Every structure is written in structure tokens, then in C-alpha cells.
Amino acid sequence: MKILVINPGSTSTKIALYENETATTEKTVRHSADELAEYQDVADQDEYRLKHIKETLEEINVELEELDAVVARGGLLRPIPGGTYKVTETMINDLKQAKYGEHASNLGAIMADILSKELDIPAYIVDPVAVDEFEDIARYSGLPELERLSQSHALNMKAVARKVAREMDRSYEDLKLIVAHLGSGISVAPHYKGQMIDVNNANNEGPFATERTGTLPVYQLIQLCYSGKYTEKEMVERVLKKGGVYAYMGTKDIQEVEEKAKSGDEQADMVLKAMTYQIAKEIGAMATVLNGELDAIVITGGMANSQYIVDQIKERVSFLGPVKVEAGEEELEALALGALRVLNGEETAKIY
Numbered sequence: 001m002k003i004l005v006i007n008p009g010s011t012s013t014k015i016a017l018y019e020n021e022t023a024t025t026e027k028t029v030r031h032s033a034d035e036l037a038e039y040q041d042v043a044d045q046d047e048y049r050l051k052h053i054k055e056t057l058e059e060i061n062v063e064l065e066e067l068d069a070v071v072a073r074g075g076l077l078r079p080i081p082g083g084t085y086k087v088t089e090t091m092i093n094d095l096k097q098a099k100y101g102e103h104a105s106n107l108g109a110i111m112a113d114i115l116s117k118e119l120d121i122p123a124y125i126v127d128p129v130a131v132d133e134f135e136d137i138a139r140y141s142g143l144p145e146l147e148r149l150s151q152s153h154a155l156n157m158k159a160v161a162r163k164v165a166r167e168m169d170r171s172y173e174d175l176k177l178i179v180a181h182l183g184s185g186i187s188v189a190p191h192y193k194g195q196m197i198d199v200n201n202a203n204n205e206g207p208f209a210t211e212r213t214g215t216l217p218v219y220q221l222i223q224l225c226y227s228g229k230y231t232e233k234e235m236v237e238r239v240l241k242k243g244g245v246y247a248y249m250g251t252k253d254i255q256e257v258e259e260k261a262k263s264g265d266e267q268a269d270m271v272l273k274a275m276t277y278q279i280a281k282e283i284g285a286m287a288t289v290l291n292g293e294l295d296a297i298v299i300t301g302g303m304a305n306s307q308y309i310v311d312q313i314k315e316r317v318s319f320l321g322p323v324k325v326e327a328g329e330e331e332l333e334a335l336a337l338g339a340l341r342v343l344n345g346e347e348t349a350k351i352y
């Protein structure tokens with residue numbers, strides 16, 4: 001079974017070819033800011049990114065006709081439980097209109113759908129950004145018209161949680177875990193017996209991250225919005241793309257900031273310490289969701305590659321339980337395996 005896996009990010013498209021459980025090719029195509037600037041909306045980038053995907057397949061001598069299925073990272077859909085979903089027209093309409101927000105992963109299903117129609121093969125998404133397994137109590141924000149939304153790195157968190165469960169010789173559905181994904185954005189979620197029952201919305205709550213602000217002091221934020229200094233679009237960009245470490249340090253490269261901190265730059269040192277302080281605080285908060293009973297804390301994502309960052313977090317949270325580090329992300333494999341479970345008949349694809 002040959003499966004094409006597509007994971008669109010804000011500045012790159014990750015592509016893999018799987019033959020059953022084995023990756024035969026993995027490639028990251030980087031997109032420059034200039035190239036992407038030509039497109040007004042994320043959904044408009046579909047043909048441009050598809051061209052790169054097809055060129056990659058050509059480079060590795062794979063004919064499109066050899067593919068049995070295509071699977072992609074799913075984006076901002078209406079809140080849905082985790083699992084593998086068939087790509088459908090309703091899903092595509094919501095993504096094209098960005099009905100639940102703009103996100104690079106919205107392009108996954110859109111591109112998978114085009115290929116599925118061209119090649120007459122099935123298309124799926126797995127554990128999209130919009131996975132919502134909240135307990136109702138987690139939905140309250142403090143204003144009835146503003147319900148908290150579950151928007152997170154669900155795909156990688158669930159894949160890594162399953163991996164840790166296997167390593168512990170337990171089942172994911174049996175464990176109580178806190179998973180912290182530390183990437184360009186940050187998600188910290190309590191996983192209670194296979195359900196992600198809460199999470200900071202990785203787009204606008206929780207710790208500040210590489211490029212996102214996370215939670216902000218709300219009254220001051222309102223004043224800034226009405227100051228006349230920024231348009232709505234500029235404010236959204238400041239919160240999602242130009243906030244966090246970038247706002248303080250002018251770079252999104254955490255390794256560079258770490259080097260500076262290690263060589264005596266006080267601002268760099270304080271910014272990293274403040275970020276790890278906020279991450280640890282969020283883990284502590286999520287421990288209360290599990291009544292303090294947890295089997296492990298799992299740290300994952302790009303920043304988990306940094307011993308410096310991991311050590312600072314561990315120092316504050318180790319009293320809660322064992323800390324396991326799974327650096328990087330398992331998204332491509334998680335997508336391939338999610339599609340395979342359906343193709344092999346172990347699971348039925350959900351319909352959006």
C-alpha cells in the first residue's frame with residue numbers, strides 16, 4: 001500500500017511516501033516569504049504547493065498512478081473528536097472559507113482532495129488541529145459569548161502519547177499524561193485515558209512561544225487594540241506571528257537565543273527563563289485537571305531538542321511525576337498510520 005503524506009506548515013510543506021508502515025522518502029520543501037506573499041489567503045496556495053509535491057514525487061521516480069491513498073494534516077475545522085476522517089465536500093467548503101480561522105494546515109485536506117479526484121484514490125486527515133475532547137467544564141472562559149476552543153498540536157501530542165504508552169508497556173487509553181508540545185506555538189494538554197480533556201488554545205492562550213504571545217493581560221490588550229496604532233490584521237499578526245520570543249529578541253531561532261543566553265546576554269537568558277517558567281506553570285495547572293494523579297509528563301516538539309530548555313522545565317515540574325522527552329515531532333508517521341488503520345479495516349473513517 002503506497003500512501004502519500006502531506007503536512008503543510010506556515011513556511012514549509014513536509015512530504016513523505018509510506019509503503020505500509022515504512023517511510024521510503026521524507027522531504028521538506030521550504031517556501032520563501034516572497035513566494036507566499038503572492039497569495040492573499042492560505043487556501044490560495046493549493047496549486048503552488050501541489051506543484052512542489054508533484055515535482056518531489058517525480059524526483060524520486062514515483063508515478064502518481066502508483067499511489068493508493070493520500071493523507072494530510074487537518075486544519076481548523078469545527079470542533080470534532082480525534083481520529084481519521086475522510087475528506088469530504090463539507091470539510092473542503094469550511095476550509096476554503098476559513099470558517100474556523102486561517103491556518104497552514106487548512107491546505108492539507110484541500111490538496112489531498114485535488115489529488116484524490118485526479119487519481120481516484122481515497123483522501124484522509126488525522127487528528128486535526130481542531131480535535132476537541134474537552135470536558136464541558138473546560139469550555140467556560142468567564143464570558144458566555146466567548147467559549148474556550150480546543151485548538152492544538154493534537155496530531156503530534158496523541159502520536160507521542162501513544163509512543164510513550166508503548167514504551168511504558170501500557171495503553172494510551174489507560175494512562176493519565178500531561179503532554180507539552182513546544183514548537184513555534186505551544187500546547188500543554190492533560191490526556192486522561194486517551195482523551196485530551198483540556199488544552200491551552202495554542203493560538204492564543206497559555207505560555208508565550210517562539211512566535212506567539214499566548215495569554216496576554218486582557219485589559220491592556222483591549223487598550224492596545226483601541227489605541228489606533230494597529231489595524232485588526234496587524235494585531236492578529238502581532239499575537240500569532242510576531243509575538244513571543246520573536247517580539248523580545250527579533251528572531252524565531254531558539255538555538256540562536258540559547259547561544260546568546262549561554263554567552264552572557266541577560267535579555268536572552270531572561271526571555272528563555274520566562275518562557276520555561278510559563279510552560280512549567282501551565283503544566284502545573286494541567287496537573288490539577290488530573291487531580292495531581294499522573295503517570296508521566298511528556299515534553300515534545302522542536303524546542304524539546306534543547307537540553308537547556310528541558311532542564312529548566314524539569315527543575316520546576318519533576319515533583320509532579322516522571323518527565324519523558326520525545327524531541328521533534330511524529331506527525332508524518334502519525335498521519336500514515338492513521339490512514340493505514342482505515343485502509344486495513346482496523347478502523348472506520350469518521351465523516352465530518
Ligand SMILES: Nc1ncnc2c1ncn2[C@@H]1O[C@H](COP(=O)(O)OP(=O)(O)OP(=O)(O)O)[C@@H](O)[C@H]1O
Binds near residue numbers: 185329
Ligand atoms: N535543537 C534545538 N534547540 C532549540 N530549539 C530548537 C531546536 N530545534 C528546533 N528548535 C526550535 O523549535 C521551534 C520549531 O519547532 P517545531 O519544528 O515543532 O515547530 P513548527 O513545526 O515550526 O511549529 P509547530 O510545532 O508549532 O507546528 C523553532 O522555534 C526552533 O527554533
Ligand SMILES: CCCC(=O)O
Binds near residue numbers: 129151153202203
Ligand atoms: C492551533 C495550533 C496548532 C499549530 O500551530 O500547529
